[in-house]
Amino acid sequence: MATQTEPAPTPSPGRLDPAHASTAELVTRLSDQVSTLVKDELRLAQLELTEKGKKAGLGAGMFGGAGVVALYGVGALVTAAIAGLAVVLPVWASALIIAVVLFAVAGVLALTGKKEIQQATPPVPAEAVSGVKKDINTVKESVHR
Known part of the structure; x- marks a missing residue:
């Protein structure tokens, strides 16, 4: 019995056979x-x-x-x-002492925060800007040679 060879599939419309494109x-x-x-x-x-x-x-x-x-x-x-x-002092005195302690802690935190902010200003990446300027100068020098 002879075997039939099937024809090669034809590409569907819109899809070209890459081998023939x-x-x-x-x-x-x-x-x-x-x-x-x-x-x-x-x-x-x-x-x-x-x-x-x-x-x-x-x-x-x-x-x-x-x-x-x-x-x-x-x-x-x-x-x-x-x-x-308040066990050993009047309630008002106890509240006053605690308030003074809290304000002292707040003051220390505020001064520390202010110091940190001053160290962070100006908010410009100075080292990166300096590096870019050096790169620009290097390129300019190499172009003018």
Whole structure:
């Protein structure tokens, strides 16, 4: 029994057989495929970033909630300190002592923060700017030689 050979499949319309396509057609197809690939990758990146953004927002909200609850905890500790001093002093004197201590801590933190901010100003990457200027000068010197 003789076996029949099947004809080679013909490419569907819009899809040229790469073996028989011209260079221009192949370049056009490559350009289209690269464009589609880049668009798809950008869509995927956008979806990923959107999902990560939602999770980051939720996490930030939880950190904010934790900060509020911690603030209430600090208030409770301050109240406990006042109540503890009230055992040996009048309540008003206990509250005054605790307030002075808190203001002293706030003052130290404010002065330390001010010092850190002064060290961070001006907010210009001085070393990077200096490096770029040196690079520009080097290029200028090499061009003028």
